[in-house]
Amino acid sequence: EHAVIFDTDPGVDDALALLYLHRHRDVELAGITTVFGNAPIELTTRNALFLAERWGIAAPVARGAGECFDTRRPAGRFPTFIHGENGLGDIDVAAPARAPDPRPAHRFIADTLRARPGAITLVAVGRLTNLALALREAPEIAGLARGVVVMGGVFAGPGNVTPAAEANIHGDPEAADLVFGADWPVTIVGLDATVPVVMTRARLDALAQTGGEAARLVRDLSQDYIRFYETRIPDGMVVHDATACVALTDPALFRTRRGAVRVACEGLAAGMTIQKPDGTVFPPSAWDDRPSQTVCLGVEAEGVLSAIERTI
Ligand code: BDR
Ligand code: CA
Numbered sequence: 001e002h003a004v005i006f007d008t009d010p011g012v013d014d015a016l017a018l019l020y021l022h023r024h025r026d027v028e029l030a031g032i033t034t035v036f037g038n039a040p041i042e043l044t045t046r047n048a049l050f051l052a053e054r055w056g057i058a059a060p061v062a063r064g065a066g067e068c069f070d071t072r073r074p075a076g077r078f079p080t081f082i083h084g085e086n087g088l089g090d091i092d093v094a095a096p097a098r099a100p101d102p103r104p105a106h107r108f109i110a111d112t113l114r115a116r117p118g119a120i121t122l123v124a125v126g127r128l129t130n131l132a133l134a135l136r137e138a139p140e141i142a143g144l145a146r147g148v149v150v151m152g153g154v155f156a157g158p159g160n161v162t163p164a165a166e167a168n169i170h171g172d173p174e175a176a177d178l179v180f181g182a183d184w185p186v187t188i189v190g191l192d193a194t195v196p197v198v199m200t201r202a203r204l205d206a207l208a209q210t211g212g213e214a215a216r217l218v219r220d221l222s223q224d225y226i227r228f229y230e231t232r233i234p235d236g237m238v239v240h241d242a243t244a245c246v247a248l249t250d251p252a253l254f255r256t257r258r259g260a261v262r263v264a265c266e267g268l269a270a271g272m273t274i275q276k277p278d279g280t281v282f283p284p285s286a287w288d289d290r291p292s293q294t295v296c297l298g299v300e301a302e303g304v305l306s307a308i309e310r311t312i
Contacts, residue, residue: 002248003028003119003146005109007064008241009037009126010047012083012225016218016308017125017241018048019211022057024249024311029059030120031112033105037126037171039078039087041066044126047088049096055214061098064105065129069136069175076171082228089221106133113144120144123248124179125151125241127168132175135182142184151244152176153190153263153273155295165271166191169263173271177263180273186293188261189244190273193254193296197243197304200236201226211312239308246304247296253307255298260290 004027008014021027032052034045045063052061067075084090101108109130113120122145124131131148134141152168153176159165169176180186199207204226208219222237229237247254259277264270275295276287 001026001028002121003030003116004248005031005033005112005120005122007033007035007105007122007124007126007130008048009035009039009044010051011038011044011087011126011241012089012222013237013239013241014038014125015051015088015221016239017245018051019055019214019218020242020245020308020311021123022055026249029057030116031059031108032057032061033064033108033130034061035064035105035126035130036066036075037168038083043087045100046096047086047093049098049100050093053096053098054217060101060108062101062103062105062108065133068172069129069132069178073172073174079167082225084224089224091221105130106137109134110138110141113141117144118146121146121248122148123245124148125168125244127172128152128175128179129172132178135178142182145184148179148184148186149244149248150179150186150188151194151241153188154192155190155273155275155297156192159271160191162271164269166273169273170271173263173265176273177265180261180263180293181290183291187247187296188273188293189247189254189296193247193299194240194243195238196299196301197239198233198236198301199239199305203305203309204236207309207312215312242308243299243304246307250303250307253300253303254296256294256296258292258294260287261293261295262286262290
C-alpha cells in the first residue's frame with residue numbers, strides 16, 4: 001500500500017500517470033499538487049482539477065509554483081508543440097466546478113507529511129520547485145517522507161531539451177539539486193529508464209477499448225503528443241511519467257545504481273544530472289556529504305507497459 005502525493009504539470013503523459021495511480025489497487029492518492037512546466041500554472045492546475053473531476057478522484061488538488069525556485073531564473077518557453085496550447089493536447093477542457101485546496105502546494109505537502117509521518121511517498125513528475133519550496137520552509141519534512149520518486153534527469157544521455165539535460169530538471173535545476181541532496185530516499189527515473197517505454201498507437205487504442213471513458217480521454221488528449229513523437233520514433237509515444245509511477249509500484253522492473261547526485265545549474269551543461277556511484281573514490285568534490293540516492297539506469301519496457309495496461 002502506497003499513500004502518494006502526486007506532484008504534476010499536466011501534461012499529456014502526466015494524465016496517463018494520474019490515471020495509473022488512481023486505478024492502482026495498492027495506491028491511495030492523498031493529494032495532487034501542481035507545478036508550472038508543460039504549461040503555465042493556471043493551466044496545469046485547471047487541467048489537474050478537470051481530470052480529477054472527470055475521473056472521480058476525491059484527493060485535494062493544491063496549486064503550486066508558477067516560477068522557478070530561484071525567482072531570478074526565467075520560466076522559459078512552454079512546450080506547446082508537445083503538449084498543446086492548453087497542456088492537454090488541445091482537447092476541450094471544461095471549467096472545473098471544484099476549487100483547489102486553499103494552501104499552496106508546498107504547504108500542503110509539508111502539512112500532509114507532518115500529519116502522516118513515515119507514510120507518504122511524493123511522486124514528482126514535473127519540475128521539482130514545490131518540493132524544494134517545502135524543504136526550504138520546513139527542512140524537517142525530509143525525515144517524514146516514506147520516499148520520493150522523481151521523473152527527471154538523464155545519466156547516460158542524451159537529454160531531451162539539450163544534449164545534456166532532461167526537461168523537468170533543466171526547467172528548475174536549483175530545485176532539483178536541493179531535492180536530490182536532502183536526507184530522504186529519492187528514486188530518480190530519468191530518460192535512461194523512460195525513453196525505452198513506448199506505447200504504440202495500437203496499444204493506446206486497445207487501452208481505450210478496454211479502459212472505459214477515462215482511457216478514451218487519455219487516447220484523445222494524446223494525439224498531438226504522438227504526432228510529436230512520430231517525428232522521433234517510428235510509432236507511438238514515450239510514457240515518461242507513468243513509467244516513474246510504475247517504478248513505485250513495481251521496482252523490480254528497473255535496474256538501479258546508488259550514489260550521490262548533483263545537478264549542474266549553470267553553463268553549457270545546465271540541468272545535467274551527475275551521479276557519483278557508491279564505492280568510487282575522488283579527491284574532495286561537490287558530491288561529498290550528500291546522501292546516496294537510487295538512479296534507474298535501465299528498464300524492462302514490456303513489463304512497464306503491461307503493468308500500465310493491466311492497471312488501467
Ligand atoms: C518530462 O517533461 C514533461 O514534458 C513530461 O511531462 C515529463 O514529465 C519528460 O522530459
Ligand atoms: Ca510531467
